[in-house]
Amino acid sequence: MRNAARLLAGGMAATVLSAGLVAAPAGAATTTTPKNAGKNAAKTAPKNAAARWLTGQLTDGLVHNDHYGVDDYGLTADVALALDGVGGRAAQAKAVRKALAPHVDSWTTGVDYGSDDVYAGSVAKAAVVAQRTGGDARRFGGVDLVERLEGRVLTSGAARGRIQDQGSADYANTLGQAFAAEALSVAGSKRAAAAVRFLLAQQCGAGYFRVTLDPADASTQTCAEARRAQAKPSVDATAAAVLSLREVPQQTAKVRRAIKAALAWLAKRAQRDGLYASEGQRTGGDPNANSTGLAAWALGDAGRCGAARTAARGVAKLQLSGSYGGTPLAGEKGAIPFDRAAKLAGRDGIAVAERDQWRRATAQSTPGLAYVAGCR
Structure with a gap:
């Protein structure tokens, strides 16, 4: 995840360099004054x-x-993402990822309950944890999370690109869809483009993203088509969508416009x-x-x-x-x-x-x- 420690990779090289992060000439004074040290602290x-x-x-x-x-695997994943996102704690984030890996089936499926359920949002989140912390989403705890996630992406109809849980209930939402769009895109999956398009369809006219998806079998699947109760703003979903869309390689103009509109709303x-x-x-x-x-x-x-x-x-x-x-x-x-x-x-x-x-x-x-x- 891009963060304060990685702005150079995010297209802000000129800004960072102009702020003084340029190699000093040999012999130049580079000491930090106590006053500045206090401010930095x-x-x-x-x-x-x-x-x-x-x-x-x-x-x-x-x-x-x-x-x-x-043990709360989902919250543990949040901790891993937080440690990665804050910058300077890559080793700690990696350690959390390694602790999570052996439990990937218990986290993303119903195996502990004797069921064949698969939780699409958890699979997507696990894949993102692996990717952002330097792991391999195709070999995470012995599981190919990309393949597992691809199996939960709908391939036809109005909901094409939508993630869906396998089981008697479907709890997929825009937060999980954002993780899926990111994970599949970073992995170069053939399902990535559809997942991204479906995520973009959850953006409403004002720029925000809704959090609740329509049922997978509904004829309408976009925020523009949704009833008012299904199109409420969500700060969490909007922020998550921005963070994940910014990780999509080779962003299209549509993705860039979506990010810009979401940021304008959030601001x-x-x-x-x-x-x-x-x-x-x-x-x-x-x-x-x-x-x-x-x-x-x-x-x-x-x-x-x-x-x-x-x-x-x-x-x-x-x-x-x-x-x-x-x-x-x-x-x-x-x-x-x-x-x-x-x-x-x-x-x-x-x-x-x-x-x-x-x-x-x-x-x-x-x-x-x-x-x-x-x-x-």
């Missing part, structure tokens, strides 16, 4: 604290949910305190760290620095950033609550039953914190 403190807290939530490389007594949806509600309401709604962090990540990754900074600072205000030694929050510095209410509820410590929510919020928000000071 302040810029990176939020993301580093969040990343440290996240890695501290791992047990043998996996996120274990003590409340239910299970205008922050509330006064920098937070985003899940449906992008400018007032009211449910302003939360999860949606805000994803928005900051997508905006910053694409070079929309001012909007990314606003969102990142909104998240940073929620983050536990003080000194908590000797308090019920000892060891929790860097954690991010879902919203203000969750932060208030956690002031006497993060309860076992609530820790999952804090972990999810922190995983989704951590990469966005890289843009607290902007991205140039």
Whole structure:
């Protein structure tokens, strides 16, 4: 995933070089003043604290949910993506990927329940985890995830290109479709173009992406054709679509236009305190760290620095950033609550039953914190 550490590869070489990241002539003074060092530390403190807290939530490389007594593979994947996306933690992201790999069937299929179900969104997410962290999606835990994902892409009808679960229920949504479009494109799959086209069809006229897909057998499959209830804005889906579409090699003009429209919509949806509600309401709604962090990540990754900074600072205000030694929050510095209410509820410590929510919020928000000071 492109991030603050990889802007050169994202077409921003001129900007980065003009910022002073050019090799100094021999003998030139290159010392950093204490003043600048302090500023740099302040810029990176939020993301580093969040990343440290996240890695501290791992047990043998996996996120274990003590409340239910299970390893949460999907959330573990979120942690891997966060560590990769925040930059500078490739080795940690790789370690999480390696811990996940032996459990790929338990994560992406119903094998543990004696069923032949296949969860398309999980397959797509697993493939992206492998690809972004330097692994091989065609050989992940002994499984060819690209082939498995190709088998869950519809090949005919109005829903051509749509992912669909195998089983009695279908929980596929735009988030999974975005992962599928990215994974198949990066892998050079013959199903990639159709998956990308179907993802683009979920973009609504205002520029946002909806999160809910129409049933696979419906005659209409686009946001433009959807009923109002099926076409609600989703900050999470829009940000996820942007992040994945930016990973598509050899982007078409249509893909580039879709990214531009989505970013324009995202850039205008922050509330006064920098937070985003899940449906992008400018007032009211449910302003939360999860949606805000994803928005900051997508905006910053694409070079929309001012909007990314606003969102990142909104998240940073929620983050536990003080000194908590000797308090019920000892060891929790860097954690991010879902919203203000969750932060208030956690002031006497993060309860076992609530820790999952804090972990999810922190995983989704951590990469966005890289843009607290902007991205140039």
